[in-house]
Amino acid sequence: MKIIRNIAEMQKYSDSIRRAARKTPHIMGFVPTMGYLHEGHISLVNAGAKDCTKMAVSIFVNPAQFGPNEDLTKYPRDEQRDLTMLEETKSVDCVFIPSAEEMYPEGYAAYVNMENEMTKTLCGISRPGHFKGVMTVVAKLLNAVKPDKMYLGHKDMQQAIILTKMIKDLNYDTEVIICPTVREKDGLALSSRNSYLSPEERNTAPVLYKALQMAVSMSELGERDAAVIIREIKRKLKEDRVEIDYVEIVNPMTLEKTEKISGSALIAAAIFVGKTRLIDNAVIRVSE
Amino acid sequence: MKIIRNIAEMQKYSDSIRRAARKTPHIMGFVPTMGYLHEGHISLVNAGAKDCTKMAVSIFVNPAQFGPNEDLTKYPRDEQRDLTMLEETKSVDCVFIPSAEEMYPEGYAAYVNMENEMTKTLCGISRPGHFKGVMTVVAKLLNAVKPDKMYLGHKDMQQAIILTKMIKDLNYDTEVIICPTVREKDGLALSSRNSYLSPEERNTAPVLYKALQMAVSMSELGERDAAVIIREIKRKLKEDRVEIDYVEIVNPMTLEKTEKISGSALIAAAIFVGKTRLIDNAVIRVSE
Numbered sequence: 001m002k003i004i005r006n007i008a009e010m011q012k013y014s015d016s017i018r019r020a021a022r023k024t025p026h027i028m029g030f031v032p033t034m035g036y037l038h039e040g041h042i043s044l045v046n047a048g049a050k051d052c053t054k055m056a057v058s059i060f061v062n063p064a065q066f067g068p069n070e071d072l073t074k075y076p077r078d079e080q081r082d083l084t085m086l087e088e089t090k091s092v093d094c095v096f097i098p099s100a101e102e103m104y105p106e107g108y109a110a111y112v113n114m115e116n117e118m119t120k121t122l123c124g125i126s127r128p129g130h131f132k133g134v135m136t137v138v139a140k141l142l143n144a145v146k147p148d149k150m151y152l153g154h155k156d157m158q159q160a161i162i163l164t165k166m167i168k169d170l171n172y173d174t175e176v177i178i179c180p181t182v183r184e185k186d187g188l189a190l191s192s193r194n195s196y197l198s199p200e201e202r203n204t205a206p207v208l209y210k211a212l213q214m215a216v217s218m219s220e221l222g223e224r225d226a227a228v229i230i231r232e233i234k235r236k237l238k239e240d241r242v243e244i245d246y247v248e249i250v251n252p253m254t255l256e257k258t259e260k261i262s263g264s265a266l267i268a269a270a271i272f273v274g275k276t277r278l279i280d281n282a283v284i285r286v287s288e
Numbered sequence: 289m290k291i292i293r294n295i296a297e298m299q300k301y302s303d304s305i306r307r308a309a310r311k312t313p314h315i316m317g318f319v320p321t322m323g324y325l326h327e328g329h330i331s332l333v334n335a336g337a338k339d340c341t342k343m344a345v346s347i348f349v350n351p352a353q354f355g356p357n358e359d360l361t362k363y364p365r366d367e368q369r370d371l372t373m374l375e376e377t378k379s380v381d382c383v384f385i386p387s388a389e390e391m392y393p394e395g396y397a398a399y400v401n402m403e404n405e406m407t408k409t410l411c412g413i414s415r416p417g418h419f420k421g422v423m424t425v426v427a428k429l430l431n432a433v434k435p436d437k438m439y440l441g442h443k444d445m446q447q448a449i450i451l452t453k454m455i456k457d458l459n460y461d462t463e464v465i466i467c468p469t470v471r472e473k474d475g476l477a478l479s480s481r482n483s484y485l486s487p488e489e490r491n492t493a494p495v496l497y498k499a500l501q502m503a504v505s506m507s508e509l510g511e512r513d514a515a516v517i518i519r520e521i522k523r524k525l526k527e528d529r530v531e532i533d534y535v536e537i538v539n540p541m542t543l544e545k546t547e548k549i550s551g552s553a554l555i556a557a558a559i560f561v562g563k564t565r566l567i568d569n570a571v572i573r574v575s576e
Contacts, residue, residue, distance in 0.1 A: 109404040110423070110457035116397040135398070136458075139427075143459040169398035170424075171431035 027052040030147030030174070032138060035059040036076040036192035037085050040182040044151040047179045049091035056145050057086055058096040060103065064111075065133030076195050096145060103140060111136045112170070114162060118255045122158050122268050123279065126245050134159055135166045142172050150174050155181040155189045157266060157281045161255060181280070183209065189280045196276040205273050207240040212282040215267050219284040224261045237271060245270035245277065252283060261286055315340040318435030318462070320426060323347040324364040324480035325373050328470040332439040335467045337379035344433050345374055346384040348391065352399075353421030364483050384433060391428060399424045400458070402450060406543045410446050410556050411567065414533050422447055423454045430460050438462050443469040443477045445554060445569045449543060469568070471497065477568045484564040493561050495528040500570040503555050507572040512549045525559060533558035533565065540571065549574055 029052030031044040041057075048055050059082055066072035079097070086092045112135040113119075119131035142150070150167075152160040157178075164176045182190045187209030188202075197205055211233045218229050226249040233247045249258045252266040261284060268281040317340030319332040329345075336343050347370055354360035367385070374380045400423040401407075407419035430438070438455075440448040445466075452464045470478045475497030476490075485493055499521045506517050514537040521535045537546045540554040549572060556569040 107404075108457055109402050109406070110454045111401055111403055112458075113399055113401055114397045115399055116395075118397070140457075140459045143461070166398045169396055169428075170400075171428045173431070 026054050027149065028054045028056060028145070028147045029149045029151060030141075030145050031055070031057045031151045032141050033057060033059055034061045034075065034192065035082050036078055036195070037082045038182075038190045038192065038194075040153050040155065040190040042085060042089060043182050044153060044179050045086070045089050045091055047177065048149065048151045049089070051177075052149060054093045055091050056094040056096060056147060057092050058098075058141055058145065060096075060098055060137065060141075061100075062133060062137040063100055063104065064136055065130050067127055067129060070127070071193075071196075076192055096141070098144075103137070112139045112166060114166060114169075118158075118162050118165065121250070121255050121257075122246060122248055123270060124158075126270070126277075131159070131162050135162065138163055139166070139170065139172075142167070142174055147174050149177055151177050151179055153181060154178055155191065155280060157252075157268060158255065161252065187213070189278075191278065193276055193278065197273060201274045201276065204240050204242060205278060207237060207242060208269060208271055208278055208280045211236040212267055212269065212280055216282050216284055219261060219265075219286055224286070226258050226261060226265070229261075229267070233267070233269065237269075243272040245272060249284075314342050315437065316342045316344060316433070316435045317437045317439060318429075318433050319343070319345045319439045320429050321345060321347055322349045322363065322480065323370050324366055324483070325370045326470070326478040326480065326482075328441050328443065328478040330373060330377060331470050332441060332467050333374070333377050333379055335465065336437065336439045337377070339465075340437060342381045343379050344382040344384060344435060345380050346386075346429055346433065348384075348386055348425065348429075349388075350421060350425040351388055351392065352424055353418050355415055355417060358415070359481075359484075364480055384429070386432075391425070400427045400454060402454060402457075406446075406450050406453065409538070409543050409545075410534060410536055411558060412446075414558070414565075419447070419450050423450065426451055427454070427458065427460075430455070430462055435462050437465055439465050439467055441469060442466055443479065443568060445540075445556060446543065449540065475501070477566075479566065481564055481566065485561060489561045489564065492528050492530060493566060495525060495530060496557060496559055496566055496568045499524040500555055500557065500568055504570050504572055507549060507553075507574055512574070514546050514549060514553070517549075517555070521555070521557065525557075531560040533560060537572075 029048030031041060031048060033041050045055060045057060061075050061077065063072055086095060111132055113132050114135060124131055160178045167174055167176060186206040188206045189209065214236060215229045215233050218232060223229055230247050230249060234244055237244055247269040249265050249267050250256060251258055252264055258265045264283060264285045266281055266283055270277060270279045317336030319329060319336060321329050333343060333345060349363050349365065351360055374383055399420055401420050402423065412419055440451065448466045455462055455464060474494040476494045477497065502524060503517045503521050506520060511517055518535050518537060522532055525532055535557040537553050537555050538544060539546055540552055546553045553572045554569055555572060558565060558567045
């Protein structure tokens with residue numbers, strides 16, 4: 001009789017049973033998406049295909065992560081186009097496309113929450129309940145797909161940090177890999193929501209990237225005062241008359257606000273361009 | 289490229305990969321416990337050993353399910369005795385005994401909750417937060433142990449019903465099997481907490497079982513009014529001067545209160561014998 005005292009060993013034992021006598025061990029990679037795929041999603045699939053022997057992608061516009069006044073119903077959808085894009089990668093073995101009724105049948109009631117400040121800061125302020133919905137759907141997807149590795153985009157950095165913490169806390173043995181944000185030539189981060197932008201708004205939108213790059217430059221030139229950098233970002237954004245949701249500089253592990261930058265810091269911002277809410281971020285690394 | 293639209297099929301696909309080329313498929317059974325084992329736990333192991341090819345048992349006194357004024361520190365523990373009992377079954381392949389630090393390291397923050405009335409009724413009234421702690425630890429244990437089947441005791445029926453709902457909602461592909469309560473000769477349900485009882489209290493404790501059996505008899509004799517049955521149970525309990533926490537008759541699926549009994553109903557009760565809180569329940573099935 002084996003006595004096991006830590007989680008990783010327990011999982012190893014469980015897997016050794018599940019995988020007993022298997023000749024070719026597989027590594028399953030997973031990219032969760034809300035569909036309306038773009039090159040950002042495809043870059044996650046390609047990153048996964050390098051590490052994994054099987055790749056799964058989910059397409060599910062998750063109602064639980066949208067607030068009552070958010071864009072759930074108008075969120076863009078095009079399943080045929082998504083499937084074509086995934087076929088073209090030649091790397092996807094499986095696409096998981098559950099219906100909302102399959103995921104949240106009548107009487108659905110179980111939710112995953114994070115009882116600290118991580119979900120209440122940044123996007124959590126203007127989107128209360130958003131991260132509870134994200135954590136819940138990802139817990140459900142992990143239980144359905146059972147991947148070895150999950151690939152997330154750097155653009156949604158708060159989401160990636162919260163999910164990494166959730167996965168650790170709840171003992172999922174899925175490794176999270178955060179991949180670089182894919183951008184348009186003018187720097188705008190790819191996002192399914194970019195399809196909402198009018199041509200004029202599309203011209204304005206790269207200001208978010210430019211303001212963040214300016215902030216990175218300021219830190220490279222020696223600025224360590226977060227308040228000074230934030231003030232300059234806001235000044236630049238206001239020049240282009242976009243509405244600011246938030247601009248913050250935080251600890252990239254805990255998402256707590258940083259006053260003096262040392263080591264690494266995450267500059268995160270959300271703006272409205274017209275009615276479209278866009279987010280982006282940049283990591284600052286300063287040598288002491 | 290496979291397209292999958294429902295959870296069960298997704299899990300089947302994932303498992304077919306994990307289990308590919310495996311010659312002897314295993315079924316892993318799991319009994320989660322807080323240790324200080326008794327014949328009730330052993331009956332769960334024995335039930336599992338009939339269905340499963342591998343049996344895992346966890347021993348973990350879960351701090352998250354104890355309230356600030358409850359019996360966490362004095363909860364009985366005897367690991368050597370537990371291990372001996374499990375060895376003697378000759379059916380247990382693996383015992384998972386994590387430390388509290390392994391399960392809830394510093395900064396732990398993720399919790400599973402049920403956003404309906406199931407966790408707020410019965411034991412949830414006098415033990416707020418209890419079922420959140422239970423759901424969280426069981427989610428963590430399921431992610432660690434990855435069992436095919438989990439065996440729970442009928443004595444903790446509210447717990448079993450809530451966990452069954454959580455498992456369904458969060459897409460765990462673990463089957464829950466609820467096994468009959470094991471009792472002393474005088475009817476007292478086995479419980480690790482029975483060790484708290486003084487000899488005199490131990491003599492009083494079976495009144496809970498007797499009151500529930502009386503209620504079953506009343507329903508068999510045609511009584512359908514839940515309020516009448518509850519009143520008689522309370523009267524019987526008060527004769528023995530035990531303190532009543534609750535006596536309720538509820539729907540065994542939703543745990544909503546029943547007024548007129550039809551089909552099946554769950555009579556659930558909690559009492560204090562001295563300082564020791566004891567629970568028990570009985571199922572009524574009436575033909576229409």
